[in-house]
Amino acid sequence: MRISTLLLSLFFCVLSGGCSESPQTSPDTFRVALLTPGPVSDAGWNALAYEGLLKIRDSLQAEVSQVETKTPADFEEAFRDYASRGFRLVFGHGFEFQDAAAKVGADFPQTVFITTSGSTVRPNVAPMRFLLEEATYLMGMMSAMLSKTGKAGAIGGIEIPPLKSTFMAFAAGAKSVKPDFQVVVSYIGNWEDVGAAKQATLALIEQGCDIIIPNADAASLGAFQAAQERKVLALGTNKNQNEVASDVVLASGVIDIPFAFLQIAQEVKKRTFQGRLIRLGMKEGVITLVYNPALQHRIPPEVQMRVATATQQIRAGTLTVPSVEFTPVQADAP
Numbered sequence: 001m002r003i004s005t006l007l008l009s010l011f012f013c014v015l016s017g018g019c020s021e022s023p024q025t026s027p028d029t030f031r032v033a034l035l036t037p038g039p040v041s042d043a044g045w046n047a048l049a050y051e052g053l054l055k056i057r058d059s060l061q062a063e064v065s066q067v068e069t070k071t072p073a074d075f076e077e078a079f080r081d082y083a084s085r086g087f088r089l090v091f092g093h094g095f096e097f098q099d100a101a102a103k104v105g106a107d108f109p110q111t112v113f114i115t116t117s118g119s120t121v122r123p124n125v126a127p128m129r130f131l132l133e134e135a136t137y138l139m140g141m142m143s144a145m146l147s148k149t150g151k152a153g154a155i156g157g158i159e160i161p162p163l164k165s166t167f168m169a170f171a172a173g174a175k176s177v178k179p180d181f182q183v184v185v186s187y188i189g190n191w192e193d194v195g196a197a198k199q200a201t202l203a204l205i206e207q208g209c210d211i212i213i214p215n216a217d218a219a220s221l222g223a224f225q226a227a228q229e230r231k232v233l234a235l236g237t238n239k240n241q242n243e244v245a246s247d248v249v250l251a252s253g254v255i256d257i258p259f260a261f262l263q264i265a266q267e268v269k270k271r272t273f274q275g276r277l278i279r280l281g282m283k284e285g286v287i288t289l290v291y292n293p294a295l296q297h298r299i300p301p302e303v304q305m306r307v308a309t310a311t312q313q314i315r316a317g318t319l320t321v322p323s324v325e326f327t328p329v330q331a332d333a334p
Helices: 005-015 045-060 072-084 095-105 133-146 161-177 194-206 217-230 257-270 301-316
Strands: 031-036 063-068 089-092 112-115 125-130 151-156 182-187 211-215 233-238 249-255 278-280 287-291
Touching: 031 045, 031 072, 045 063, 045 089, 045 217, 045 257, 072 089, 072 095, 089 095, 089 257, 095 112, 095 125, 112 257, 125 257, 133 161, 133 211, 133 233, 133 249, 133 287, 133 301, 151 161, 151 194, 151 217, 161 182, 161 211, 182 194, 194 211, 194 217, 211 217, 217 233, 257 278, 287 301
Parallel strands: 031 063, 031 089, 089 112, 112 125, 125 278, 151 182, 151 211, 211 233, 233 249
Antiparallel strands: 249 287
């Protein structure tokens, strides 16, 4: 038995903690929705997306809604639900949303679907490619110059291309300083298991890793807990996580997702949006390396200078950071 559109709408409203739109909403109201794979309270990837949604709400007087989705079936149903209710723009926050966005986008050409990563491009579907690798490369350089053991540990959620790319760049940055530097990567298979991330991090520390870089959304909190307990340095990713564990987090590679979301929303509202692969890095002002002021004194001036030089080279395009590249997969409108 098919679930009615009304019941499905109510389901997603309850799941997301309540609907923000009103039954009296004008047909001309700009409506924007967000699908996240995890809780927006994760102090990282999903929190940034929600901040972006709120920035769109406040800057463009948009009506917004957010829902947490777990499976591909949930992705498609949520995309379809929002599009059927007249939402002009829907974000699927992650690589895993691109197939559902392409499928639903074919049925709702008046709605724009944005995935934050991926390679699938349609007239009304586009991936935003955040080049966080540029920041993790710099943190890899820093780690190689600061580590006493010559070994760092990386904790990931699910092994997907954009995540692998950040760790690959981290290792490349470290090896550009010390070719024999080791980066040990451990994936826990999900984005929320704080306990699993903590145990995996403790195991890496036991193997001699004295710098830890987690990229596992909410689960990253477990990695920071382990770093605090064993008094090893850590690095933040996606959001500025310097305050999450200010006694051990040396710096964070930060994505300005709110800024990027707003730029796309403005295009959609003005009806000037065109489907394309959107690459955003340091040159565009979306990716930055942010030091923790409480611990910056532990980074020698010569290390900071070398990192600053590499940053300038990345922005100028004279230093290319290795990454897993996604070739755009395009198709005409059906």
